[in-house]
Amino acid sequence: MNSVSPLFLAVRVGDVVAVAPPRQQVFLAQVICCEGGARTAEPSLLQVLREDDLAVITVNADWVIDRLPSKQPVD
16 A cells, blocks of 8 residues: 555645646646545545636546645644
8 A cells, every 4th residue: 555645635725736637638726625534534635726727626636636735734
């Protein structure tokens, strides 16, 4: 078993992510909502604000290919 977890498991609200949907162009987006799966709390769907046109869309979390964490203070 690989000790490195998939990138999308670390995605949090406020992060800027690069999204690569199948057969579409890669785009940047800011995460506004993370939706967990039925069996675990890990993100499976993300609601994002696409940077190009400010469209709010829902994407599969495993389409995330890169992540820039938000600079929100940790409590």
